[in-house]
Amino acid sequence: MHIEKDTAEITPAAIEHLIKYATEAHPLEACGLLVSSGIGDPIDEIVPIRNSSKQAHHRFAFDPQDWVQAYFNAQKNQRHLVGFFHSHPMGAPVPSPTDYAGLPPAFAGIYCIVSVCTHPPQIQMYRGQAGELHPLMLAEVSV
Numbered sequence: 001m002h003i004e005k006d007t008a009e010i011t012p013a014a015i016e017h018l019i020k021y022a023t024e025a026h027p028l029e030a031c032g033l034l035v036s037s038g039i040g041d042p043i044d045e046i047v048p049i050r051n052s053s054k055q056a057h058h059r060f061a062f063d064p065q066d067w068v069q070a071y072f073n074a075q076k077n078q079r080h081l082v083g084f085f086h087s088h089p090m091g092a093p094v095p096s097p098t099d100y101a102g103l104p105p106a107f108a109g110i111y112c113i114v115s116v117c118t119h120p121p122q123i124q125m126y127r128g129q130a131g132e133l134h135p136l137m138l139a140e141v142s143v
């Protein structure tokens with residue numbers, strides 16, 4: 001189905017965790033991983049990673065130690081890395097020039113931005129494709 005390509009599925013619990021984590025990190029940017037139980041399965045977990053940027057009010061950088069540990073934990077537990085998230089404490093959930101600059105080459109996963117300057121916070125999912133980020137619909141699904 002073509003619809004699936006334009007939709008990012010996520011569980012209500014993962015959304016709740018994402019919003020809580022991003023809200024608590026305010027006014028700093030929060031960041032981390034989006035994880036599922038397998039390819040094509042909904043995102044059912046978010047894994048926070050410390051933001052080690054020196055300008056964490058408007059930038060993010062994965063703490064290398066957290067990043068390696070989260071990656072190996074996911075492997076060990078046979079979890080699937082779907083993509084990344086970070087928050088925008090002050091702005092809309094739209095990728096900034098810095099976000100594009102920091103995009104891993106050939107990134108084809110889900111890129112999620114949570115804006116916590118609005119009530120309620122806004123979550124926007126994107127899919128990486130050939131250096132671009134294409135907006136996706138968000139679908140809440142229970143597993």
Ligand SMILES: [Zn+2]
Nearest residue numbers: 086095096099
């Ligand atoms: Zn950003």
